[in-house]
Amino acid sequence: MVQAILDAISLGGTYALAALGLGLVFGVMRLVNFAHAELITISAYILVVTNDLPLIVSFIIAAVVTALLAVAMELLIYRRLRGTGPAIMLIASFGLSVLLQRVYELIFGALPKSAAIAPWMSGEVKVAGASVTISSIATVVITVVILLIAGYLIERTSLGLQLRAAAIDFKTARLLGVRSNRLIAAAFAISGVLAAIVGFIVVVENPQVSPMYGVNITILALVGIVIGGIASLRGSALGGFMVGVILSLLNTFLGNARVYAYSWLFLLVLIILLVRPGGIMSKANEMERV
Amino acid sequence: MEKIKNISGITRFSFIELFGPILIITAASCLIGFSSASLMLTVQFALCYFVMVLALQVFVGNSGVLSFGHGAFAMLGAFVSGLLTAPVRIKNNALSMTDLLQSIADIQVNLYLSLLIAAIVGGVVAGITGVFLMRLNGLAAGIATFALLGVAYNFFFNNTKFGPGSQALPGVPKFQNLFIPLLLALVALVLVYLLNVSSIGRTLRATREDNLAAPALGINIIRVRRIAFALSGALAGLAGAMYSHVAGTVQVQDYYLGFTFLTLSMLVIGGSGSIWGALVGTLLVISVGQVLLMMEQGKAIFGLSIDLPNGARAIFIAATLVVALLWRSSGVTNGKEFAFPNFKKKSN
Numbered sequence: 001m002v003q004a005i006l007d008a009i010s011l012g013g014t015y016a017l018a019a020l021g022l023g024l025v026f027g028v029m030r031l032v033n034f035a036h037a038e039l040i041t042i043s044a045y046i047l048v049v050t051n052d053l054p055l056i057v058s059f060i061i062a063a064v065v066t067a068l069l070a071v072a073m074e075l076l077i078y079r080r081l082r083g084t085g086p087a088i089m090l091i092a093s094f095g096l097s098v099l100l101q102r103v104y105e106l107i108f109g110a111l112p113k114s115a116a117i118a119p120w121m122s123g124e125v126k127v128a129g130a131s132v133t134i135s136s137i138a139t140v141v142i143t144v145v146i147l148l149i150a151g152y153l154i155e156r157t158s159l160g161l162q163l164r165a166a167a168i169d170f171k172t173a174r175l176l177g178v179r180s181n182r183l184i185a186a187a188f189a190i191s192g193v194l195a196a197i198v199g200f201i202v203v204v205e206n207p208q209v210s211p212m213y214g215v216n217i218t219i220l221a222l223v224g225i226v227i228g229g230i231a232s233l234r235g236s237a238l239g240g241f242m243v244g245v246i247l248s249l250l251n252t253f254l255g256n257a258r259v260y261a262y263s264w265l266f267l268l269v270l271i272i273l274l275v276r277p278g279g280i281m282s283k284a285n286e287m288e289r290v
Numbered sequence: 291m292e293k294i295k296n297i298s299g300i301t302r303f304s305f306i307e308l309f310g311p312i313l314i315i316t317a318a319s320c321l322i323g324f325s326s327a328s329l330m331l332t333v334q335f336a337l338c339y340f341v342m343v344l345a346l347q348v349f350v351g352n353s354g355v356l357s358f359g360h361g362a363f364a365m366l367g368a369f370v371s372g373l374l375t376a377p378v379r380i381k382n383n384a385l386s387m388t389d390l391l392q393s394i395a396d397i398q399v400n401l402y403l404s405l406l407i408a409a410i411v412g413g414v415v416a417g418i419t420g421v422f423l424m425r426l427n428g429l430a431a432g433i434a435t436f437a438l439l440g441v442a443y444n445f446f447f448n449n450t451k452f453g454p455g456s457q458a459l460p461g462v463p464k465f466q467n468l469f470i471p472l473l474l475a476l477v478a479l480v481l482v483y484l485l486n487v488s489s490i491g492r493t494l495r496a497t498r499e500d501n502l503a504a505p506a507l508g509i510n511i512i513r514v515r516r517i518a519f520a521l522s523g524a525l526a527g528l529a530g531a532m533y534s535h536v537a538g539t540v541q542v543q544d545y546y547l548g549f550t551f552l553t554l555s556m557l558v559i560g561g562s563g564s565i566w567g568a569l570v571g572t573l574l575v576i577s578v579g580q581v582l583l584m585m586e587q588g589k590a591i592f593g594l595s596i597d598l599p600n601g602a603r604a605i606f607i608a609a610t611l612v613v614a615l616l617w618r619s620s621g622v623t624n625g626k627e628f629a630f631p632n633f634k635k636k637s638n
Contacts, residue, residue: 095611
């Protein structure tokens with residue numbers, strides 16, 4: 001039971017981090033970045049490949065490379081597509097996602113690459129009389145810390161203020177002196193670092209890294225930001241968290257019918273969207289134009 | 291004088307816009323299809339993709355609302371048509387079909403009838419889900435339709451009573467010749483064109499251009515979107531059914547993310563505003579894939595043989611998509627319908 005609750009919270013936390021990364025980029029440029037999946041994947045690959053180095057060193061390498069890749073995406077592709085509309089940018093990001101998957105396949109091979117990353121994390125400890133895995137506790141701790149840092153960054157710093165302003169109204173934010181190119185690049189860099197952290201969390205649990213490693217979590221995080229309320233970063237993170245918790249609970253309590261967990265999750269998403277089209281954090285009557 | 295924005299899509303019936311694409315599809319299918327057996331199969335698959343892209347054009351192109359749910363309707367169409375036409379003997383004996391409901395295993399209908407049923411099922415399901423989904427807008431609609439695809443995939447992947455589950459359904463009869471899928475694609479093309487020039491098509495495009503002005507002019511946005519969603523769902527069902535009769539099998543993975551995004555990419559690359567764009571996009575993506583495949587296999591193209599390492603093909607296809615969007619973000623055709631090339635300078 002304790003393990004089930006911890007699992008739910010840690011999965012929720014992981015999805016919240018992924019959703020926050022997606023939400024940051026969406027906020028500044030209305031882009032649903034499917035290629036976020038490949039940021040998570042590259043981080044996981046680097047952690048596996050550099051497993052011989054001390055964990056902290058290999059994580060720093062992973063974070064730097066992932067952030068650079070994220071910024072490169074923006075500079076080479078998304079910057080040129082700015083203003084073409086969300087549908088086209090979404091399709092472009094999907095194309096980029098497939099492109100990177102194929103590149104990974106060429107570099108790392110189609111078969112999963114694996115390594116025991118931080119093996120001490122799969123040990124168990126006693127908490128409140130029940131034994132739970134260290135990795136689930138570590139995940140909860142990491143996500144809480146990162147969310148607190150992100151919360152501080154977003155609520156208390158100038159960069160965060162700019163990001164929030166841009167998420168609400170990008171045009172007005174620019175008129176008020178927000179430097180759009182710099183801000184968007186920063187949003188991509190932060191979302192890259194968040195993706196690297198998500199990559200670390202998932203690779204500890206499941207070290208079999210293949211080219212499509214990050215796709216599933218990204219899709220679910222995407223679902224999360226929409227039901228949470230895409231207009232606000234807090235809503236995005238909350239939505240991601242909810243999706244993780246619901247999925248984890250469904251997996252625990254559906255028993256043999258757990259193969260249909262995704263069906264129930266998606267049905268729930270449909271219902272939430274029909275009741276609150278703008279997400280849980282929105283007012284009932286807000287709707288996106290078009 | 292103030293320049294008026296050229297709204298993509300047709301306004302009134304024009305023979306050239308309709309017969310240009312018809313001529314091109316027929317000529318291309320016959321010329322390429324009869325040149326070799328492997329190309330014949332490629333052409334048949336291309337025709338299925340084209341019907342699917344047309345289905346997407348009707349709804350996504352005209353309304354501007356992104357839909358990932360059409361993959362679900364195609365999946366449904368493929369399962370309906372595949373299960374209805376696969377021989378009773380195979381359905382009762384195949385290892386992957388031991389859990390299949392007896393009533394499904396004992397049915398067998400004619401291929402043409404099954405295509406019609408698949409289209410009707412696709413249309414009805416799209417009509418029913420559309421009643422709810424069309425209340426949504428923008429990204430919420432995109433994600434909701436994606437949820438629909440997710441439910442359909444999850445259900446068919448795990449359920450062995452209504453299909454082969456994660457395995458392939460064997461023994462689905464194939465089209466006897468090129469002309470059946472060609473004819474189906476042409477019928478779909480004409481229907482979509484007529485729909486696009488009808489008041490439904492026009493009002494739908496009006497809601498895409500300005501969804502505040504449209505209702506002010508008396509257009510019921512939700513109603514026209516529901517109608518278009520149902521009709522395009524029927525076409526998607528037909529496309530999925532056709533695909534199963536070209537592949538000779540039904541497998542749930544064939545209609546999931548890859549299929550959905552490939553067809554959406556075709557539409558966007560060609561230009562989502564017109565059926566001409568749907569055709570150009572399909573042709574472009576299929577031919578780039580085919581040429582690269584032939585290079586990979588070391589075949590000579592127009593007497594030219596370029597060696598391509600394995601795996602490079604997939605990279606090139608994805609890169610083409612990205613580059614095409616960077617080059618022309620509103621599609622190669624810019625959303626315009628077919629017209630004879632005009633070499634005279636335009637006077638604006």
